[in-house]
Amino acid sequence: MAPSLALGLAVLAAAAAAAxxxxxxxxxxxxxxxSTTGLSQALGAVCEASSDRTNWPFHTDQxxxxxxxxxxxxxxxxxxxxxxxxxxxxxxxxxxxxGKAECLVAHAPQCKIPMHDFVSLDYELAVRGCxxxxxxxxxxxxxxxxxGAGSGEVDSTEMCPRGAVYLNFAxxxxxxxxxxxxxxxxxxxxxRKDARGVVTVxxxxxxxxxAHGGQCAPxxxxxxxxxxxxxxxFGCWCNEQSTPPNIYGSGGxxxxxxxxxxxxxxxxNGVAGDEGYKGCMTEVAGEVEAGKPNLKSQCxxxxxxxxxxxxxxxxxxxxGAGSxxxxxxxxx
Numbered sequence: 001m002a003p004s005l006a007l008g009l010a011v012l013a014a015a016a017a018a019a020x021x022x023x024x025x026x027x028x029x030x031x032x033x034x035s036t037t038g039l040s041q042a043l044g045a046v047c048e049a050s051s052d053r054t055n056w057p058f059h060t061d062q063x064x065x066x067x068x069x070x071x072x073x074x075x076x077x078x079x080x081x082x083x084x085x086x087x088x089x090x091x092x093x094x095x096x097x098x099g100k101a102e103c104l105v106a107h108a109p110q111c112k113i114p115m116h117d118f119v120s121l122d123y124e125l126a127v128r129g130c131x132x133x134x135x136x137x138x139x140x141x142x143x144x145x146x147x148g149a150g151s152g153e154v155d156s157t158e159m160c161p162r163g164a165v166y167l168n169f170a171x172x173x174x175x176x177x178x179x180x181x182x183x184x185x186x187x188x189x190x191x192r193k194d195a196r197g198v199v200t201v202x203x204x205x206x207x208x209x210x211a212h213g214g215q216c217a218p219x220x221x222x223x224x225x226x227x228x229x230x231x232x233x234f235g236c237w238c239n240e241q242s243t244p245p246n247i248y249g250s251g252g253x254x255x256x257x258x259x260x261x262x263x264x265x266x267x268x269n270g271v272a273g274d275e276g277y278k279g280c281m282t283e284v285a286g287e288v289e290a291g292k293p294n295l296k297s298q299c300x301x302x303x304x305x306x307x308x309x310x311x312x313x314x315x316x317x318x319x320g321a322g323s324x325x326x327x328x329x330x331x332x
Contacts (some may be wrong), residue, residue: 045186046126047085047302049093056084057326058092058106058265067276068103068268075103082106082265088304089329092265095300096133101293105266111327112320113140113261115152115253117310119317121191122215123303124206125157127165130299131183132287134280135159135267138189138303142252143260148172152250152261154237156191156201160280162288167201167235171279174228174236178203190216197246198227201235214307260320263330265303269293306330 060081062074070078078100085091092106125137136158145151149172157178158168165180180187180203188209191201204216212218219234221227224246227236242249253259268277270293283290288297308331310317317331 046095046128046300047088047091047093047304049083049095050086051083053084055089055326055329057089057108057111057324057329058082058084058263059109060106065103065105066274068105068266068270069272070103070270071101075105078102080104085302085304089326090306091302091304092138093300093302094135094265094267096267096269096294096297098298099295101269101271101295103266103268103270105264105268107262107264108327108330109262110322110324111263111330112143112258112323113263113308114310114318114320115142115193115247115259115261117312117318118193118261119309119311119315120193120215121156121189121306121308122209123189123306124186125180125189125203125301125303126186127180127182127301128184128299129297130159130267130301131181132162132284132294133159133267133269133297133299134162134277135299135301136264137301138263138265138306140191140261140263142250142257143262144252144257147251150239150242150251152237152247152252154191154199154201154261156189156235157187157203158280161282162280163282163284165203167203169199169235169237172237173199174230174232176233176235188216192218193247196224196238196240197244197248198224198236198238199247200227200237202233258320263306267299267301269297269299307332 060076062077065075080097082092082094085093094104136155139155142152153170155168159182165178165182168175187203189203193199200219202216224238224240238246281291288294308317309315312318315332319327
């Protein structure tokens with residue numbers, strides 16, 4: 001792995017220490033693309049957009065984000081916004097407009113995910129023409145973001161560095177390239193937290209998910225060290241040396257925090273940002289220079305059938321206090 005993961009984490013730790021209130025995205029190490037194929041490589045069947053936002057739990061407000069600033073200075077401020085898919089309130093569809101340096105994001109801050117109750121997250125992903133942009137189709141971020149690679153952020157799928165789809169953790173843990181081509185394809189994605197607090201991310205075909213009860217097959221590992229092995233085909237985040245261990249000892253769950261996470265979906269194609277912008281807006285040869293938005297891109301993506309599972313009846317996630325009724329669309 002070049003540069004090494006250890007070197008990447010050292011860089012991340014230094015950046016986090018230097019920047020108070022640092023971004024939810026941190027510079028990634030360069031990761032090798034997994035040569036294994038098998039996920040759909042046709043043009044992704046990105047869903048049809050809906051104008052009906054009734055009971056849609058996502059917000060698309062114009063605001064400042066550390067990660068990305070558009071040519072107008074904020075997010076969702078150049079005439080385009082993420083939308084739901086037709087007939088699915090548990091979905092997000094995002095599409096870039098050529099010629100615009102825009103930052104598009106949908107998030108569900110009112111739907112609080114208690115990490116102690118969380119068991120898994122599943123969704124269906126489709127991408128089209130996203131081979132040279134920085135995007136994170138669906139990720140979960142803690143309310144309290146600190147410690148860089150130890151934050152507990154789970155970037156379940158992310159085009160960082162640009163050019164491929166990775167299973168990332170803000171630079172921490174074992175990050176790996178998926179088998180899904182960023183230029184176009186479809187996959188089912190499953191994020192799991194085991195009883196010890198070890199978090200894994202796997203991408204598979206729809207048929208594979210159907211054969212395992214609507215989820216990718218459970219990753220096989222004997223413990224944290226085995227889960228983090230470079231040869232593992234799935235993403236893994238764990239730290240058994242923290243107190244408490246693993247995700248419960250992350251920056252988002254230590255004493256003094258609420259240990260709540262939030263769903264986010266984005267395409268960051270703006271003109272500036274923080275260390276995450278610098279680390280993820282990499283060169284794609286023949287397509288776009290490093291640190292520049294791709295103004296030719298027509299990248300479109302959709303995440304559908306988002307399903308969070310937890311410790312409630314029938315595997316339902318038990319939302320944090322104050323979460324509104326529309327959040328129920330996101331659980332079983």
